[in-house]
Amino acid sequence: MREYAPFTARAVHIIRSIPRGKVATYGLVAAVAGSPLAARQVVRVLHALSRKERLPWHRVINSRGSISLPRGAGFERQRTLLRSEGVAVTATGSVDMRRHLWVPRIKVSL
DNA sequence: GCCATGGCTAGTA
DNA sequence: GCCATGGCTAGTA
Known part of the structure; x- marks a missing residue:
């Protein structure tokens, strides 16, 4: 048993929300x-932990606003889940x- | 199409 | 070494 490294733990939590x-x-x-340049690590987390952590992996897409999975079973599954x-x-x-991008609620102190 | 990016793990020592 | 990125540019039409 091993607890996740900080970035991984945060990514899991964020994806869940x-x-x-x-x-x-x-x-x-x-x-x-906390790591603006670490998009690929998010890919890695999704790849490695979606099943085990039951993540809503289908809710993460690329910056161009489209499904990144190669056309095929995975692609169709993601599209179906999103549509559902x-x-x-x-x-x-x-x-x-414009309609579906998640805008995280942030806390601002003045 | 190219290529810099980077946190983490498997696998070696 | 992996990876389902991201952003910029050459090169086509």
Whole structure:
């Protein structure tokens, strides 16, 4: 048994807080986790922990606003899951970010 | 299409 | 060494 390294733990927590009907980008999750340039690590986390941690992995897409999985079973699964949550996804995997991008609530002290 | 990015783990010593 | 990125540019039409 091993506890996750800090970035990984934060990424898991953030991914868990993306609500139904919304999507985040790899880079956004990385930035909220404190490492704006670590988008690829978010990919790694998704890849390695989605199953074990039961993450809403389908709610994370790329910065161009589309599904990054190569066309195939995974791609279709992601599109189906998003649609089932009310997210409009085109046949090619594009999501209307104006409507569905998750904007995390931040706390600001003056 | 290219390539810098980076946290982490498997696997070696 | 992995990885489902991201951002910029050359090169086509």
